Amino acid sequence: MAPAITLAAEAPKLSAANTGFMLICSALVLIMTPGLAFFYGGMVRVKSTLNMLMMSFISMGIITILWVLYGFSLAFGTDKGSFIGWTSDWVGLSNVGLTELWPGYTIPIFVFMVFQLMFAIITPALISGALADRVKFTAWSLFITLWATVVYFPVAHWVWGTGGWAFDLGVIDFAGGTAVHINAGAAALGVILVIGKRVGFKKDPMRPHSLPLVMLGSGLLWFGWFGFNAGSWLGNDDGVGALMFVNTQVATAAAMLAWLIYEKIRHGAFTTLGAASGAVAGLVAITPSGGAVSPLGAIAVGAIAGVVCAMAVGLKYRFGYDDSLDVVGVHLVGGVIGSLLIGFFASGKGQSTVEGLFYGGGLTQFWKQCAGVFAVLGYSLVVSAILAFLIDKTMGMRVTEDEEIAGIDQAEHAETAYDFSGAGGGIVGGSVSALAGTQSKKVDA
Template identity: 50%
Template sequence: MNNGDTAWLLVSAALVMFMTPGLALFYGGMVRRKNVLGTIVQSLVLIGLISVEWALVGYSMAFGPDHGGIIGDLSWFGLSGVGLAPFKEYAATVPHQAFMVYQMMFAVITPALITGAFADRFRFSAFLVFSLLWALLVYNPVAHWVWGIGGWIRNMGALDFAGGTVVHITSGVSALAAALVVGKRKGFGSDNMAPHNLPMTVTGAAILWFGWFGFNAGSALAAGELSTSAFVATHLAAASATLSWVFTEWIHRRKPTVLGAASGCVAGLVAITPASGFVTPLSAIVIGLAAGAVCYGAVMMKGRLGYDDALDVVGVHCVGGSLGALATGLLATTVINASGANGLFYGNAKLFAIQALAVAAVLVYSFVVSYGLLKALDRLMGIRVSREDEMMGLDLSEHGEAGYNW
C-alpha cells in the first residue's frame, strides 16, 4: 500500500466526479432557456443511478472474474470481496475500493455524454430506463473487453489509457443511434435554437478541462512519472485543439466563436484520452491540432447527413474518440510507457491494425445494441415527449420548474 498513490487516486476520482456537474453546465448552457433544468438534471441524476448500479453489479460485470473474454461474473455483487486491501491485478499500491470508486466515476459520466444528442425532447422516465439498461448492456461489457483482465480486446493488445473506446466511442455512437430513433426537434432548421447561456457553457468546459486531469493522469493509478506525462499530454492536446477549432472556424465562417473555443478544448481532451499515457508532448500537440479541425468538420457535416444531434455529441465524442484511438496506434511509444507498445510511426504497424479493429468492434456493437434498445423502449413506453410538451419545454412539462424567474 502506498499512501501517496492512494491520495492521488482518490483526488482523481473526485475530479472525475466533478466532471459530470461540469458536463451538466456545458450542456445546460447550449440548450434553449425552457430546457435548461431538464438538461442539467439528466447528468445530475446519473450520479445517483449509475453509482448504485455500479456498486451492485456494474463493477463486478466490468472488472470481475472473466467469462470467455466477454464479461465479468457477479461474484463481486454488492461489492462483496471488494475490500481495502490492494487487488494487485489492477492496482497494486492502492485499496481495491479506491480503484472501484475511481472507475465508478467513469461509468457515471459516460451515459451522461449521450444526453446531448437527444436534448429538448426525451421523456425523463424513458431516459432513466434507457440509461440503466445501456450501462448494463453496453458500458459494462465494453469496459470488460478493453480493461478487464481476460477481456478479448485487452488480450488482443489494444491500448486505451483512459477511455477513448470505453467512454467516448460507446457514448458517441450511441448518441447517433439516439438521434436517429428519437427524431429531429420540432422546428429544427427553422426556429432559433441558439445556446441560451454561453457563459454557463464556458464554465462547464473549464470544469471539464480541470477534471480531465483526474480522468487521464489518474488512470496511471499512481503518483509518478506516468501520471505526470499523461497530465502534460492532456493539457497540451486540449490547448492545441482549442486553437485548431477556433482558427478552422475563423477561416470557414469568418468569425471565431466562444462556443467553438469551448467545443475545441473538449474535442482535444476526448482525442487525447486513449493516447495520454502512451505519447510524447509533441505527439499530444499533433493529436490536439488534428482533433480540433476534424471534429469541427464532423459537426459541420451533421446538417448534410440529416440527423439532429442537438449538442454535437457525435462529432466531438464519436469522431474524436475514434481519432484518438487510431492516433494511439500511430504515435504510441514505449519510451513513455514501457507496458504499452510502439505504434506505426515507431516501427510497429501491427498496433495500428489492432487499434482499428478495436474501434470498429466497439462502434458496431454500441450502435446496434443502443439502436435496438431505443426502438424497444419506444415501442414499450415511448421515449419522446408530446408535441405540446416539447413546445412548452422540458423544465415545465417534465419537472414542473423553471430555470429562470424573471
C-alpha cells in the same frame, strides 16, 4: 564466492500516497459530470436548461447504485469468455476487505472501484447532449439503466478487464477513448436515429442560451479531466501519469487553437462556443492516446482532432440527423481520431514499448486500434438503437409535440431555470396568494 541468492519479488503493499492520489483523482472525475451538465445546459434553449442538467445528475444516482450492486463485478470481475466479468464476492461490495489491494497495484480495491465508478457515471451522461429538448425523463432514466448494464459494463470489460478480448489483443485505451467516448457517441447516434429530430430542426433558431455556462462547464471538464487521464495509471511511481497530465494540457490547448483557426477561416469569427468545443475535442482525443505519445505527438493529436471535429459537427445538417449538442461530432469522432492516431504517433517511451508507424513500428498497432474502435462503435450503435426502439414502443421515448414546443422543463420537472417574473423570494404557486392574503389581514388589523 557464495552463490547469489535470488529473492522472490515482494508482494505490493498499500501505498498511502497512491491511495490518496487516486481518491483525489476520483473526486476530479466526479466533478466532470456537473461540469458536463453546465456545458450542455448552457448550449440548449432556456426552456430545456433544467432537463439537460437533470439528465446528467440522474446518472450520478442510478449508475452509482448499479455499479455497487453488480456493475463493478460485470466490468472487472473474473473473465467469462473474454466478453464479460463476474466475481460474486463483489456483488454489493459485501466481501471486499478494507485493505485488500487491487491485483498488481498499491491501492485498495475500494479505491479502484470508486475511481472506475466515476467513469461509469459520466459515460451515459455524455449521450444526453444528443437528445436535448425531446426525451421523457422516465424514459431516459430507464434507458441509461439498461444501457449501462448491456453496453457500458461489457465494453469496459473488453477494454480494461483482465481477459477482455480487446485488452488481450493489445488495444491501447489509456483512459476511455473507446470505452467512454466512442461508446457514448455511437450510442447517441443510435438513439437519435430511432427517436428522430426536434421540432423545428433546421428551421427554428436553436442557439445556446448561456455561453458563460458553456465556458464554465468546459472549464470544469478541463480541470476534472486531469484526474480522468492522469489517474488512469493507478499510481504515481514511474512518471507515466505525469506524462499523461502534460499531454492532456498540451493536446487540449492545441485542439482549441486549431478549432478556432478553422472557425475563423470557415466562418469569419473566433467564437466562445468554438473555444469550448475545441477544448473538449482535444480532451477526448488525448484520452486514449496520451500515455503512448510524446508532448509533440500530443500537439499533433490535438490539432488534428480540433480541425476534424470542427468539420464533423456540420455533418448533421448534411445527413439530417439531429445531434443536438454535437455528441457525435465531438465524442465519437474525437474518440476515433485519438484511438487510431496511436497507430501512428506511439513513441514507445510512455506506457509501453509499442511504437507507431512514425516511430518505425509499422501498422501493427494501427490495425489493433481499428479492431477496438469499430467493434465498440458497432456494438454500441446497434444495441443502443434496439434499446431506444423497445422503450419507444412500450412507454414512449419522447414528450409530446406540444410539450416540446412549450418547454420540456415545465412538462417534465414543473420548474423553470430562470424566474423572469421579478417576484423572487422562492414563493411559487398558491403560496403567493396565501402570502398576499396574510399581508392583507395585517393591513386591515
